[in-house]
Amino acid sequence: MSSAATRPAGPDHLWSVDEHLEDILETVRPLEPIELQLLDAQGCVLVEDVTVPVSLPPFDNSSMDGYAVRIADVAGASEEFPAVLEVVGDVAAGAADLVRVGPGQAARIMTGAPLPPGAEAVVPVEWTDGGLGEGPVSGMRARSLAPEGAEGHVRVHRPAEARAHVRAKGSDVKAGDRALEAGTVLGPPQIALLAAIGRGTVRVRPRPRVVVLSTGSELVQPGEELARGQIYDSNSFALTAAARDAGAIAYRVGAVVDDAETLRATIEDQLVRADLLVTTGGVSVGAYDVVKEALSHVGDEDEAGGGVEFRKLAMQPGKPQGFGSVGPDHTPLLALPGNPVSSYVSFELFVRPAIRALMGLTDVNRPxxxxxxxxxxxxxxxxxxxxxxxxxxxxxxxxxxxxxxxxxxxxxxxxxxxxxxxxxxxxxxxxxxxxxxxxx
Amino acid sequence: MSSAATRPAGPDHLWSVDEHLEDILETVRPLEPIELQLLDAQGCVLVEDVTVPVSLPPFDNSSMDGYAVRIADVAGASEEFPAVLEVVGDVAAGAADLVRVGPGQAARIMTGAPLPPGAEAVVPVEWTDGGLGEGPVSGMRARSLAPEGAEGHVRVHRPAEARAHVRAKGSDVKAGDRALEAGTVLGPPQIALLAAIGRGTVRVRPRPRVVVLSTGSELVQPGEELARGQIYDSNSFALTAAARDAGAIAYRVGAVVDDAETLRATIEDQLVRADLLVTTGGVSVGAYDVVKEALSHVGDEDEAGGGVEFRKLAMQPGKPQGFGSVGPDHTPLLALPGNPVSSYVSFELFVRPAIRALMGLTDVNRPxxxxxxxxxxxxxxxxxxxxxxxxxxxxxxxxxxxxxxxxxxxxxxxxxxxxxxxxxxxxxxxxxxxxxxxxx
Structure with missing residues (x-):
């Protein structure tokens, strides 16, 4: 790692927690953005400023179920002296061909439907007799059951001001406005806005793919029988779950035996689906510390950025840690200690920030x-x-x-x-x- | 809905937000538990008290890389006057057959390896010459590179108390202890514990499958061209994302045209994968309010618990709401209004708690x-x-x-x-x- 190489840090240097984290965050770069379907982009960071292509609403429309009218026709209307208007048809949401509302006329209109030409306001259906010729109604009858509601006459019991119950074109956002800024994390309301302005896909940094391997010949898969000297593998489960919690797509590879060749082959095999590798165990000072053994010499010396450095940190738990990169793409690798609490605490302090940095988030640490x-x-x-x-x-x-x-x-x-x-x-x-x- | 039926609530009753939520939470029951693989149970609620089947650690083991020794042999040892012990072999983690440590002997031992018979304590390798015959060392050489480390003699520079650097069997949890209580939400640390005690699967309430449908003939899929009078469907995207955020497995069905038969057929079709149905739009007082039209009469009157009730709530936005159940399994259905902000606010107030109640969570509301x-x-x-x-x-x-x-x-x-x-x-x-x- 170039940043590590420039530090005055020999093998006996005791790194502070902050130095180690800083080194990780200086090294791990956000993933290259890709274009994703809206729902696949949930939780991801937008990398483009999104501009509104078409105003919202795209046309003047009704905010109520009611009647589209001309102001003059309903001026002074009351229940005692209603304005009686000729109903010239229905305007449903999505209607393309609109009736024209002339003097003395009204169009029955639904919430979200375009205000028809000639109309200046909407009166809610509750302010009318709904065309039934009796008192005020509480709603319309379904078109399929009572098609006659789209014709005949309606009595309007109250006047309306110009533009009453009309949502103006562009009153939400206008074409050319900035809808969302690069760097925004896409939650449900942001996805709502992107969909509303017609964006089917969006350019974001993808969720990182994190491969989790635990190491140790003593590890047995939960649910199997324990033999003497064995324990259950818990780290690969805990860290896979923690990586998902942090926002990653996580793959649990499971326990690898303490053999350097096997570990190297497994890591090489997994590289194709890894944006980040996390191992547990085998990083301390023992004679069977396979991660240290397998990865200390993996970096090609002629190649910049390769190799994993093993360090001692001034922390408890979690003193021994490895960090570096492996493979032709210099995939970052964090090698955590194997004690379950050590590996979990190390994950929280170092891997979670690395995952969030890969996602392009600026707020990488736990509160x-x-x-x-x-x-x-x-x-x-x-x-x-x-x-x-x-x-x-x-x-x-x-x-x-x-x-x-x-x-x-x-x-x-x-x-x-x-x-x-x-x-x-x-x-x-x-x-x-x-x-x-x-x-x- | 039985609870709704017992309320003095006619069609003109204005429900409060709290009454509506209460009705939903009284009606929606937690899903039946199933046995899931550990990682599939992440975020789910445990329905069983989990007892520890085998003590953790399952055997006395070393907390350090070092040498397993007898106390008397290292009493008074110092760098100037080291205790010189015969190394009788290695004890690696996972070792089943253990060497015996007799008087004047030591076994080289790795972190997590079982304390071999005869040994009473572990001295860290840093307190010894590592068998090299020189000063203190900072670690062991890899077994694969230097197999001679498992034999010869080691100089120990410091005494050790009985049980020093030994983790006692059962010092984490003992067989028969309660590991986790029913009702626990399974995050990474809980999954760690379950794996550590050997649980490969666990009994939890599954994530609810939520089907989201928006309705409206005016709705167009984002990315397509808008014709006159049309707008983009945003609700189905926003609520699918919000349902996932709440913990559900969410399916976005998309926009259904304003036709009661089409909507009924779509809902019937989706029932097979729905623990909860959410619709948007078509619940108000218009002549094309298809959800109201299609679902008001769906319940079989001879069948308890069927049917959807449409209500007016004393809230803004979100006045018109529907709640009830559909289909042979009385699948709960929430019918939300179609304005994007109304549907989102309604989701937060009513659907999110319903999803969390289905999961068996007790804390169903936003903070x-x-x-x-x-x-x-x-x-x-x-x-x-x-x-x-x-x-x-x-x-x-x-x-x-x-x-x-x-x-x-x-x-x-x-x-x-x-x-x-x-x-x-x-x-x-x-x-x-x-x-x-x-x-x-």
């Missing part, structure tokens, strides 16, 4: 808050390490759940926040203010 | 907050109607975006909150406190 520590005893934290403890957050308070051990999955499953203890703090007393990462 | 109104002039609201205006919320303030017109899609696309003006309030001054629905 944080200040909270009062609610605990029976002081929290202990090793000096020189930024510690991330699991906690539950609410009403400005955070309570730790479980201990600091990186194997405590049950506590993690009951937490909704990470309590951050800075590098220079070795003890936090109950009642003290702490920073928390909200896991949402 | 709300109190905010100070930031505006140039007072907000006006019709008496007797609860008004939902679009706004942008931040730092305890909310500013209105656009006007109250239910056709103002552009403003909706720039809002992130709904400003609630209660039924008995006709004007809200700038600086007043208002309730807001956070659209998140």
């Amino acid at each position: 944080r808050a200040r909270a009062t520590l609610k605990a029976d005893k002081a929290l202990r934290s090793p000096k020189g390490r930024r510690q991330f403890l699991r906690g539950t957050y609410g009403d400005g308070e955070v309570a730790p759940v479980g201990g600091s051990g990186s194997h405590l999955i049950a506590a993690l499953a009951h937490a909704d926040a990470l309590i951050v203890v800075p590098e220079d703090v070795e003890s936090v007393d109950p009642g003290a203010e702490v920073e928390v990462v909200l896991l949402g | 709300r907050a109190r905010a100070t109104l930031k505006a140039d002039k007072a907000l006006r609201s019709p008496k007797g109607r609860r008004q939902f205006l679009r706004g942008t919320y931040g730092d305890g303030e909310v500013a209105p975006v656009g006007g109250s017109g239910s056709h103002l899609i552009a403003a909706l696309a720039h809002a992130d909150a709904l400003i609630v003006v209660p039924e008995d309030v006709e004007s809200v001054d700038p600086g007043a406190e208002v309730e807001v629905v956070l659209l998140g």
